[in-house]
Amino acid sequence: MWAQIINALLGLWLMAAPAVLGADKMIANNDHIVGPLIASFAIISWWEATRVVRLYNVPLGLWLLVAPWILGYDNTTAIVNDMLVGVLVIGLSFVKGKVEGKFGGGWSAIWKEETPHAQEARRQPRI
Amino acid sequence: MTKEQEQGIPPGWTYNPATWGQRLPIVGLAIVGMIAAGYLGLFQLKLVPEVWEPFFGNGSRKILTSSTSKILPIPDAVLGAIGYLTDAVAGAVGGTKRWRTMPWIVVIFGLLVGPLGMISILLVVLQPVLYDAWCTICLFTAFISVIMIGPAMDEMLASMQFLKRAKDAKVSLWKAFWGYKEVLDRVN
Known part of the structure; x- marks a missing residue:
């Protein structure tokens, strides 16, 4: 479950990141859409009966890895941030924890x- | 009757998802959500002049008076408060074996909690994307909606498995859904 707590925090971080790191509207929109989704799926998977929902964050993490290149980010900080969060979210999504x-x-x-x-x-x- | 059956533990489960210990926290969360959304609704109805916003300056006012909030004839926070109230009622109705005696209320409960959570997430996304603003209490109610989904779904799962067993026993799913006694006599 600790892994899904971290993923929820990573989702929250994405929601705050554009304001903290500075980003144009397109990058901010991407983070503001993907962040709440990651946080929500992670929170739903805190419970054992719905632990499987953690895997919904795998495609969202993959999207964070490719989004800077598909959308054409011009901001290195945002590229690094999104890709780093993407890698962490994917890895932590596979941590099932104790059921x-x-x-x-x-x-x-x-x-x-x-x-x-x-x-x-x-x-x-x-x- | 086995000890598990007496305690209302579904077959193949380790606990009963319909005990009051399982359900009351969800009902409590729904009531907190109802109070918070109700407060926002009072602001939208102009019954309170100001809305509490500790972090985002003019954000709450901007969100709560936005065009999205007026899409429906009733302000969206008022609808939210009604939603949380129905969540609380659907969580409270029925005994501790309701996953088999009243599958209908469990399914309605699950269907209420799920979509209400989805709408909350959508509204959280719309705040910054459409209006470049955040609303603290709106975020708080969204968090409550999302945190209710997981604990509500285990009961839903127990009811769906019960309906599957009723179907396999060639019993009318309709009667199983409404908890007819003749079904309960034939399906564990």
Whole structure:
């Protein structure tokens, strides 16, 4: 979970970065859009049942790596900042952390067959 | 009935996501969100003359009187306050086994918390992008919306798995959704 706390802080940092580092409107817009999304996905994945949401930040991190070149940043500080945050976010997104609870097979168990919750329900007596 | 069933622990789970210990914190967060959004709504309705803004100067005023905030007939913070109120009610209704006895309220709860969180994130993005301003209390309510999503979703998952078992048992999903007793007799 510590990894997703850091990712949430990195998202917040992106929201503040244009004001702190100085950036033109295009760079600022990119950071102001991607930052809240990264922070939100990271916060949602603080809980074990939704830990998988941390992976939604992988494409956002990849976008931060290529955005300076696709959008044509003319600001070296912003390029370094976005790419550095991108690398950190991608790496930390893959850190699953401890999941102690069991969730009947999780989200895929809603459509898959022979899942832990279905098997356990068969073992239990009728209520 | 096993000990797990007595405690309302879903099959294959280690805890019951519908206990009051699980739900009351979410209800509490929703009430805090309702109060904060309600305060912003009072400003938008011009019932309070000023809005508290400790960090961003004129930011809150700019955001709360922006054209986005007036897209709908009701000011957006008033709608937000109503949203948080429905979150709180949907979080509070039902007993501690409601993931199987009342899947409808759990699903409505999940559907309320999810989209309300999404709208909050969208509004956070729009503040700097469209208006070059930030609104402290708006950011605070968005944080509350986002922090509610994770803890609300485990109950939703338990209900969806229950509905899947009902479907596999060839029981009417409609009746399972509304918690008919004949379904509860056949599906754990």
